[in-house]
Structures are given as C-alpha cells and as structure tokens.
Amino acid sequence: MTPKKKKTTAPDFSKYIRWFWILFSIGVLSVVGVFLMASWGAFGEMPDHTVLENPRTNLATEIISSDGQTLGKFYFNDNRTPVGYNELPQHLVEALIATEDARFHDHSGIDARGTLRAVVKLGSGGGASTISQQLAKQLFHGEGSKNTIGRILQKVKEWIIATRLERQYTKEEIITQYCNIYDFLNNADGIRSAARIYFGKEPKELSVKESAMLVGMFKNSSLFNPRRRAELTRTRRNVVLSQMEKYGYITVQVKDSLQKTDLDLNYTPESHREGLATYFRGYLDGFMKDWIKENPKPDGTKWNLYNDGLKIYTTIDSRMQQYAEDAVQQHMPRLQAEFFHQNTPIRNPTAPFLDLTRGAIDTLMRTSMKQSERWRHMKYDLKKSDEEIKASFHKPVEMKVFEWKDGVASEIDTIMKPWDSMRYYKSFLRTGMMxxxxxxxxxxxxxxxxxxxxxxxxxxxxxxxxxxxxxxxxxxxxxxxxxxxxxxxxxxxxxxxxxxxxxxxxxxxxxxxxxxxxxxxxxxxxxxxxxxxxxxxxxxxxxxxxxxxxxxxxxxxxxxxxxxxxxxxxxxxxxxxxxxxxxxxxxxxxxxxxxxxxxxxxxxxxxxxxxxxxxxxxxxxxxxxxxxxxxxxxxxxxxxxxxxxxxxxxxxxxxxxxxxxxxxxxxxxxxxxxxxxxxxxxxxxxxxxxxxxxxxxxxxxxxxxxxxxxxxxxxxxxxxxxxxxxxxxxxxxxxxxxxxxxxxxxxxxxxxxxxxxxxxxxxxxxxxxxxxxxxxxxx
Known part of the structure; x- marks a missing residue:
C-alpha cells in the first residue's frame, strides 16, 4: 500500500500583502494628509487666492524725466521697479530656463523627474526646485529651515504654492515675477535694477553674456557677486552659457567666444546720494512727503514713498540735466584751483576767510559747529553734554573728505579733527543752477x-x-x-x-x-x-x-x-x-x-x-x-x-x-x-x-x-x-x-x-x- 503523500500548502503571504497595502495606504494618506494640512495652514500661514493674485512686494518709487529716462528712485530696502515680460530680452529667458528649469514649459509647478532624481541621489545630483517653486519661496517664506523636518515641511509648502501659482499665472508671468523679485545685491532688487546697476542698461538692451551673468547670480547672488568675486562669477556665467548651448539656444561657436570674454561691468550705483539730479531728487523727497500728507489712499491710509511703487513724472530733461552737471563739473575745479591759490596760508593767514579777525572766525566756527549734523546727532540722539560734544570736535577721527582731483570730484580717506574738516569744507566754492x-x-x-x-x-x-x-x-x-x-x-x-x-x-x-x-x-x-x-x-x-x-x-x-x-x-x-x-x-x-x-x-x-x-x-x-x-x-x-x-x-x-x-x-x-x-x-x-x-x-x-x-x-x-x-x-x-x-x-x-x-x-x-x-x- 502506497503511503499517502502529505499535502503541502503554499506559504500564506496574504498577511504581508495586507500589511504592505495598509502601510502603503497609510503612507499615501499621510503624504496626502500632510499636503492637505499644509494647504489648510496647519504648518504656517499659506497665501490664499487674493494674496496669490496680489503678492506683497516692496516696490521703489520711480522718478521719470520728461524724455522718459529714470532719474532715480525712492526706496528704503528694496530698489525694485517691475518690468513686463515684453521688456525682458529673449536670450535672458532662455538662459534662465536652460539653467534653472529645462522642463519649465512641460510641468505644472513640480518637476517629477527632477524631484525623483533628487530623492534617489539624496540631493547630490542637483536640486529639484522649479522656477515656480523658487518664486514661491521668494514671495512667501524666504530662507529655509535649519532642521530636517522644517526643510521637508517648507518643501511641501513650496510645492503647494507652486502649483497654485501655475493655476493663477501664465508661464510668462511666472518668469517675469521671478525676475522682478530676485535680489541681485548692491541695491539691485529685480532684473531692471540689476541691469541698470551692473551694466548701465535697461533689461531689453542686455547682451547674451550680460544676461548669462545675471542668470548665474540666481543660484546664489551672495556667492556670485561680480563686484567681490569677479572670477567666480565669470565661471558661473560660463556654466550658464554652456547650458544655453546644451539646449540649443546658442551655437558652440557663440558659447566658446563668449566664455573667453570678461564680465565687462559698467557699475552704476543707484543710491540717494549718487547718480543724476541728486539735488533735485532731494527737493522731490520733500515735495512728495508734503503731497502724501494731503492726499491719502482711498481707504484713508497713507501712501508709502519707499514701498508703494509710485511713478513720478517730472519736467527735468535728462539730457539737459547731464549738460548742466557737466558744466558745473568742468568750471568749478578750475575756479576752485584759483581760489586755493589765492588763499594759501602764506598769502592769507586767516584762509579761507578775508576781512575777519581771529576772534570773529572763532565765533563763526562755533556757530557752525552747533548747526552741524554731528552736534545734532550727539546732543539729541546720543544725549551727550555740550562739553563732551565740543571735545569730540577736537579729536582726530577717520573720515572721507571731498576733493577736486585732476578736475574730477572725488574723495580721500584721511584722519582729521572734525573742527578742521569744518574749516576745510568752508574753503570750497558752491553753486546753484536752474x-x-x-x-x-x-x-x-x-x-x-x-x-x-x-x-x-x-x-x-x-x-x-x-x-x-x-x-x-x-x-x-x-x-x-x-x-x-x-x-x-x-x-x-x-x-x-x-x-x-x-x-x-x-x-x-x-x-x-x-x-x-x-x-x-x-x-x-x-x-x-x-x-x-x-x-x-x-x-x-x-x-x-x-x-x-x-x-x-x-x-x-x-x-x-x-x-x-x-x-x-x-x-x-x-x-x-x-x-x-x-x-x-x-x-x-x-x-x-x-x-x-x-x-x-x-x-x-x-x-x-x-x-x-x-x-x-x-x-x-x-x-x-x-x-x-x-x-x-x-x-x-x-x-x-x-x-x-x-x-x-x-x-x-x-x-x-x-x-x-x-x-x-x-x-x-x-x-x-x-x-x-x-x-x-x-x-x-x-x-x-x-x-x-x-x-x-x-x-x-x-x-x-x-x-x-x-x-x-x-x-x-x-x-x-x-x-x-x-x-x-x-x-x-x-x-x-x-x-x-x-x-x-x-x-x-x-x-x-x-x-x-x-x-x-x-x-x-x-x-x-x-x-x-x-x-x-x-x-
């Protein structure tokens, strides 16, 4: 009699499968839950539809000449004047896409392939942030968290905001906002200020290599600062040019020729004390503050001269203003040289004063001392006594002082007593012209x-x-x-x-x-x-x-x-x-x-x-x-x-x-x-x-x-x-x-x-x- 074989039963994996799907579902639900909670604001305030439609950015007030040139701006921290997409050169847009987000036109805010690559390589293969995500970060929550959980939650918020931005705006509008919001350092907030400050141009006038340099700064403007790290910035610019060639925006020949060139900066700082029509802008500052007092917004609040992005159209002609300033700069050094020649201590022991006794000069100087900004600051801001302030005027300090050097206005570093600097400045001839x-x-x-x-x-x-x-x-x-x-x-x-x-x-x-x-x-x-x-x-x-x-x-x-x-x-x-x-x-x-x-x-x-x-x-x-x-x-x-x-x-x-x-x-x-x-x-x-x-x-x-x-x-x-x-x-x-x-x-x-x-x-x-x-x- 043949013995019966034992019936073998297949291993039961059902419980493992069940647990796999349970865990998988929990994971998916957890991810979905995290995204939902983030979208509801559980991990910090999220922008709603209204805010997305009108993101809060500080915009500088622009002063415009009668011939359409920007004379200067009023701003506190952000020297930002937005431009439209049609004011951006095409090669700048191409450089940005080639370098920062090659599949920009193919995704809806999140680049799945880039994200997967970043996860697999644990970030070593490059970041996965799209231009939309970078804009979300710039607009709504700035710098990243230092701990892992915080960084993950921030990335989640970026994804949500990026997809909302994609629904809210066209691709062109997203690129435009990103270019307008970025801080290029040196008071260059936004692409227009950056083009004017680094190259003395409007954005539309930028060349390919100039656009490439500015796009290179998007990675880290503090690191790739052309004024402090020119060679490093040049290397980064060449990476951008390589990316442009890789994606067919420029030829190999163009890339090779441009990579051999220097940055060729034309640094033109935009500050309240530099540039064209500085004295007029000083007058205009007072004019606008008086106007703001008398003309509130429709909701009753006051306009902010430095953040609300006003445009002030003036009668000043930028060409005539330049000719006027050039005339002053041409004549005054010559006249001043003769004045100094006639008022040397040998020729005039009381120089630069004539017809005054030493006692009268001392009285004049003491009066000027009490009218100075240094006196006001020490007395009212620092609460110093009069004797302490007087003593400070006779202690040498480091300072920069004005001089005409080879017929050009310049300044020199020196050590001088404030009292002596007062007398030094009184020897300069001034002018007014309108x-x-x-x-x-x-x-x-x-x-x-x-x-x-x-x-x-x-x-x-x-x-x-x-x-x-x-x-x-x-x-x-x-x-x-x-x-x-x-x-x-x-x-x-x-x-x-x-x-x-x-x-x-x-x-x-x-x-x-x-x-x-x-x-x-x-x-x-x-x-x-x-x-x-x-x-x-x-x-x-x-x-x-x-x-x-x-x-x-x-x-x-x-x-x-x-x-x-x-x-x-x-x-x-x-x-x-x-x-x-x-x-x-x-x-x-x-x-x-x-x-x-x-x-x-x-x-x-x-x-x-x-x-x-x-x-x-x-x-x-x-x-x-x-x-x-x-x-x-x-x-x-x-x-x-x-x-x-x-x-x-x-x-x-x-x-x-x-x-x-x-x-x-x-x-x-x-x-x-x-x-x-x-x-x-x-x-x-x-x-x-x-x-x-x-x-x-x-x-x-x-x-x-x-x-x-x-x-x-x-x-x-x-x-x-x-x-x-x-x-x-x-x-x-x-x-x-x-x-x-x-x-x-x-x-x-x-x-x-x-x-x-x-x-x-x-x-x-x-x-x-x-x-x-x-x-x-x-x-």
Missing part, C-alpha cells in the same frame, strides 16, 4: 551744488544769497512800466543821493559806482547803464518810481522772500534764491506773463492710475511791451556789457585767462542776460535768457567771509557766467532739444523805441538831464 522753459514753467535742469554726497544743502531753492546787480532789471522794469522809459533815454552819470528816514532821522544814501570816484562823467543811455551796472543811474530810477512799487513788482514776479522797501534794494541787497530769480526773469521772456515753476507733471500708482496732475499757475504781471523793452535792455548786457565774453572765443585778456581759456562760446544769437556781483565778491550771479529757455547760476562759498580778494575772479562774469556758457553750448549742440536761436518776439504795436540807432535828439526826454543835451550822443 533752467526753465518760460512758456510752460517746466524746470529742465536743477543743480544744487558741486557734490551731493558731501554738500547736501541745496542752493537752488533752499539757499538764498545776496543777488547784486541781477536785481537791477526789476528797477528798470518798474521805471519802464510806470514812466514809459526807453532803453535809449539818457541820464547823467554823476553822483546821486537819496534821502531816507532811519530811526526817526533823515539821512542820505549815496551809492558809488564800482570804479570809485573816477567812475563818473558824461551821460549814459539806460541800455548802456544797465549793461555796465552803473549804480548811480539805478539809484536815480528807484528814486523816481519809489522802493515800494519795485517790491510789489518783485512779489508779482514770484519772489516770496522778504524785500524791505528801501532804496538800497536797487543794488541787489536782498537775499533771494536761484529758483525765485529764474521764475522772475522768465516773466520777461514770456511776454509779461508769470508762470510758476513746475517740477512734477503727474503721479501714478503702480497700476498706472493717475493720482495727481499739475495745473499751471500763471498771472499777467507786465504788458508785453514792457517785458519786451526789458529784454532788449538785457540784450545790451551781452552785446556791450559784462556779458560780452559770451560772444568771444578763448581768453579775452591776460588776467582772465585761467578762467576763460578753454571756454569757446562764440554765441552769435540773441541772448538777454545780467551778471551780478555782491560786495567784497562774495556772490557771483549770471541770469541768461533765450526765447524758450531761462537759466540762472549762482557761485559763492558757504560763508560770505570766504571770497576772492579781487573782482577779477570774484565777479559774476568769471564765477557764474562760464557755467551758463558751457551748458548752453552743449544744449545747442544737441539739436533734438530745439533750443531757440531766434530773436525775442516783438509786440505788434510797440510804442517805445528800443533801437537806439534810430533815436534822434528830439526823441530824448531832456527832463532826465541836469545839463543841456550834448551835440553828439554815443549810445
């Missing part, structure tokens, strides 16, 4: 000083100085308006006194001509008298019209500063600003209509909604005839008076050669102007006009006691006029600006004779003369 279209009131150029980093006080609108003979045209205008005088009317050039009441007593004011006792005799036409700044004839005119009407006229011409109604104002004793003087002179060029200077035309929010639009402010001040006659008087200054050097080329006399040589003006078009020189040569002025541009220039030191010893260099024709000449030369050379070379327009019915060559003896008002009319008159 240029304006008289018809529209649009201010085209604004230069408030020689270097904003070291001299921040604005001498266009803040600073007010004695204006000297540039005030005389207002006296002449009042006489023309009230008494119908002609430029050809003749007055005796003799000493003249005016009685005035002072402290209850009558006393005489007897101004002298600049040449002293020998500078009298004969007669002069009004045109000749103004051209040569004859004080006695100006005194006669203000005596005839009275000081108060002259003051009233000045107020109508936009001068807001206090002007006392006394005869001496005729010679320019009031302290006025360049801003006020340009506005006043522009009225003459604009046929008697005063137009208030305009600096801002429009303000928009980041979405382009107009928040402010300027309304011109004008008023009729003079008849067109009176304004035109004044202009013809001022033309005489440049044709036969102190402004005639504008008609010459090179040096006109040996004593002027250091200032004039190298300034070949040779203007042959009509120019109306007036120089001004104050007592002791403390202030030099020039006001110059052509039909569609009025420009004023002032030059002087911080303190009136610091000045040239003689009028050779200390007059307005040597200190200020060259800046005007250099500026206008550049403006005329730029034909796109259309600066007028035409005659000033003559009114249709002109009843006052302005062409003295057509004047006869019978036309002369002999009441103006003390003696008989001479047989022959020279006009």
């Amino acid at each position: 240029s304006m279209d008289p018809q529209t009131g649009h201010v085209k150029a604004w230069v408030g000083g020689i270097n904003y980093r070291h001299f921040q006080y604005d001498m266009v609108k803040q600073g007010k100085r004695q204006i000297g003979s540039t005030f005389k045209p207002l006296v002449y205008t009042a006489a023309i308006d009230q008494l119908h005088y002609s430029p050809c009317d003749v007055f005796p050039d003799t000493p003249y006194c005016i009685e005035k009441l002072k402290h209850g007593n009558m006393e005489e004011w007897c101004p002298r001509n600049s040449g002293g006792e020998d500078d009298y005799g004969g007669t002069r036409t009004l045109q000749n008298a103004l051209a040569n700044s004859v004080n006695t004839i100006t005194a006669r005119l203000i005596d005839k019209v009275g000081p108060q009407p002259v003051v009233d006229l000045a107020k109508k011409l936009g001068i807001e500063s206090d002007i006392p109604p006394v005869p001496s104002i005729a010679l320019g004793t009031p302290d006025l600003s360049v801003y006020e003087m340009v506005g006043a002179y522009a009225t003459f060029a604009n046929k008697g209509v005063y137009t208030k200077p305009v600096m801002v035309t429009t303000i928009e929010d980041k979405n382009g909604t107009v928040l402010y639009q300027f309304q011109p402010e004008t008023r009729d001040v003079l008849s067109a005839e009176t304004a035109y006659v004044t202009v013809k008087l001022l033309e005489g200054v440049t044709e036969g008076g102190s402004g005639t050097r504008l008609r010459h080329s090179g040096a006109i006399s040996p004593e002027y050669k250091e200032i004039i040589t190298g300034y070949p003006y040779k203007f042959d078009n009509p120019i109306a102007g007036k120089t001004g020189t104050t007592q002791n040569q403390s202030d030099g002025w020039f006001m110059g006009m052509v039909p569609n541009l009025v420009t004023g220039v002032w030059v002087g030191a911080e303190d009136r006691a610091a000045h040239f010893a003689s009028i050779t260099y200390g007059q307005g024709a040597s200190m200020a006029l060259p800046i005007w000449g250099l500026y206008m030369k550049r403006c005329y050379n730029d034909e796109t600006l259309n600066i007028s070379k035409e005659e000033f327009e003559e009114p249709e019915e002109l009843s006052i004779i302005v062409d003295c060559s057509k004047m006869t003896k019978e036309d002369i008002i002999d009441d103006n003369l003390n003696d008989a009319i001479p047989e022959e008159l020279e006009f």
